[in-house]
Amino acid sequence: MFEIFQFDFMIRAFVAGAVIALIAPMIGIFLVVRRYSLMADTLAHVSLAGVAVGLLTKMNPLVTGIITPVIAAFCIEKLRSARNISGESLLALFLSGSLAIAIVLLSIAKGFNASLFSFLFGSISTVMPNDLYLIVGLGILVLGTILALYKELFAVSFDDELARASGISAQVFNLILTVLAAITVSLAMRIVGVLLIGALMVIPVIAAIQFGRSFRQTLLLSIAFSSLSVFLGLFLSFYLDLASGGTIVVIALIIFLLSLLRQTLKKTFLIKVQNGF
Amino acid sequence: MTTSPVCIEVKNVSFSYNGLPVLTNINFSVKEGEYVGIIGPNGGGKTTLLRIILGLLKPTSGEVLIFGQNVQSFKDRFLIGYVPQRTAEAGLHFPATVEEIVRTGRTARVGLLKRFKKEDLAAVQRAMEIADVTDYKNHLIGHLSGGQRQRVFIARALVGDPKILILDEPTTGVDILSQEKFYTFLRNLNHQMGLTVIVVSHDIGIVIDEVSTVLCLNRTLVCQGPPNEFLKDEYVEKLYSKKVKFLIHKH
Numbered sequence: 392m393f394e395i396f397q398f399d400f401m402i403r404a405f406v407a408g409a410v411i412a413l414i415a416p417m418i419g420i421f422l423v424v425r426r427y428s429l430m431a432d433t434l435a436h437v438s439l440a441g442v443a444v445g446l447l448t449k450m451n452p453l454v455t456g457i458i459t460p461v462i463a464a465f466c467i468e469k470l471r472s473a474r475n476i477s478g479e480s481l482l483a484l485f486l487s488g489s490l491a492i493a494i495v496l497l498s499i500a501k502g503f504n505a506s507l508f509s510f511l512f513g514s515i516s517t518v519m520p521n522d523l524y525l526i527v528g529l530g531i532l533v534l535g536t537i538l539a540l541y542k543e544l545f546a547v548s549f550d551d552e553l554a555r556a557s558g559i560s561a562q563v564f565n566l567i568l569t570v571l572a573a574i575t576v577s578l579a580m581r582i583v584g585v586l587l588i589g590a591l592m593v594i595p596v597i598a599a600i601q602f603g604r605s606f607r608q609t610l611l612l613s614i615a616f617s618s619l620s621v622f623l624g625l626f627l628s629f630y631l632d633l634a635s636g637g638t639i640v641v642i643a644l645i646i647f648l649l650s651l652l653r654q655t656l657k658k659t660f661l662i663k664v665q666n667g668f
Numbered sequence: 669m670t671t672s673p674v675c676i677e678v679k680n681v682s683f684s685y686n687g688l689p690v691l692t693n694i695n696f697s698v699k700e701g702e703y704v705g706i707i708g709p710n711g712g713g714k715t716t717l718l719r720i721i722l723g724l725l726k727p728t729s730g731e732v733l734i735f736g737q738n739v740q741s742f743k744d745r746f747l748i749g750y751v752p753q754r755t756a757e758a759g760l761h762f763p764a765t766v767e768e769i770v771r772t773g774r775t776a777r778v779g780l781l782k783r784f785k786k787e788d789l790a791a792v793q794r795a796m797e798i799a800d801v802t803d804y805k806n807h808l809i810g811h812l813s814g815g816q817r818q819r820v821f822i823a824r825a826l827v828g829d830p831k832i833l834i835l836d837e838p839t840t841g842v843d844i845l846s847q848e849k850f851y852t853f854l855r856n857l858n859h860q861m862g863l864t865v866i867v868v869s870h871d872i873g874i875v876i877d878e879v880s881t882v883l884c885l886n887r888t889l890v891c892q893g894p895p896n897e898f899l900k901d902e903y904v905e906k907l908y909s910k911k912v913k914f915l916i917h918k919h
Contacts, residue, residue, distance in 0.1 A: 542772075545772065550758070553750060553752065556722045556723070556724055556750045557828065559776050600763045
């Protein structure tokens with residue numbers, strides 16, 4: 392029926408997409424509620440510097456793209472707790488700093504080509520069989536860690552200081568969350584692209600917040616929204632020959648706009664009811 | 669009261685921030701079941717002292733013992749329930765229900781990699797009943813009024829079955845009527861449940877009317893003792909460096 396599933400590379404893209412659709416909002420929700428949405432974007436840019444290292448040293452760019460943001464995650468958390476630099480400025484520093492490093496390394500590697508383009512904007516045809524094992528394996532690790540530490544991550548995200556006062560080591564859980572975000576960002580890089588991963592982690596969550604009646608429900612809804620965006624995005628990018636990352640994020644954006652529209656309509660309707668219409 | 673064991677011991681605690689002394693040589697102890705009010709001018713170090721007692725800040729010198737153990741290495745921190753400042757405005761944009769928030773106060777007690785059991789869920793219901801938030805347990809915290817939100821934080825502090833309850837300026841942003849109700853509520857927790865209560869407040873009138881012990885803090889401990897002792901002019905002048913009149917609320 393669907394010729395799309397006759398291609399191995401598309402099946403790989405869908406499997407990798409499913410993993411990413413599941414874990415991106417699970418990490419994203421914790422970043423959004425702590426007003427740390429820019430973290431995903433920052434780690435994505437650091438990951439690009441890792442990709443550049445990979446292209447330069449002829450190592451697998453996916454592997455180097457995972458290692459660098461994990462190291463950066465450690466540095467960001469360390470600097471945030473030890474130095475007098477605000478979290479927001481740190482993210483800005485790492486975001487633009489690592490982009491600069493990536494550009495320099497790519498110039499040296501003469502890496503401004505189609506392959507770089509697919510890392511930036513995402514591509515459905517680039518998930519190799521070996522990549523798939525890495526994506527599924529690390530995806531399960533991220534998922535398992537979030538499920539196992541859910542109540543602690545929730546408590547720390549709600550109020551860092553209250554969590555610490557009750558004996559939860561907020562610093563450790565902040566670090567774990569940042570490392571999980573770093574891994575997720577690098578896994579999503581192939582399909583969504585460096586420049587758009589942040590959007591996939593954040594937009595489905597803020598759309599879900601418009602509907603959610605509890606944290607749990609918001610989380611489940613954001614997974615549903617991100618899955619819808621990824622699957623529909625992959626279909627459309629195959630049939631219409633569009634870059635997958637952009638297509639996925641545009642669909643997420645449409646879902647967000649619809650959620651806003653619904654909220655506005657609901658409010659207007661309620662006001663009319665109150666005024667006796 | 670005199671025979672009750674000591675639960676908090678503050679020994680020679682000093683704290684400096686960027687080289688400037690905030691607290692100097694603080695010594696006092698709190699017995700189980702005591703109701704302590706900490707008062708003093710803004711910038712006098714009240715919140716800093718609370719944060720040191722809670723183990724959130726390390727003192728520059730000296731130590732705090734909770735049930736005889738140094739607070740920095742004290743494992744059962746959930747035995748202290750903590751209600752921070754400005755709870756009336758907290759959590760406005762956090763997409764979680766009252767019940768989900770209250771549960772966070774039980775997380776440390778449940779322990780790592782363990783799920784909430786029946787007894788934990790029962791504790792959550794009990795804490796919500798005591799703080800009178802059961803009616804809106806499924807509401808998002810952002811949809812509540814300031815006073816209701818404040819009670820959610822009380823429920824959160826009580827859900828770990830603490831022995832000590834510490835509150836920092838709990839009635840800020842709450843109207844007078846709710847304030848009176850609130851202090852009646854605290855009195856009941858102290859009298860009926862035997863909870864040790866420490867409350868920091870700038871509302872001296874209410875505090876000295878309610879508590880069994882007053883600590884006056886202005887970088888050093890200016891005085892400590894029963895409230896009537898504190899009303900002597902020498903202490904008030906020492907604490908605020910000028911004559912102050914107090915409005916005493918009578919119940």
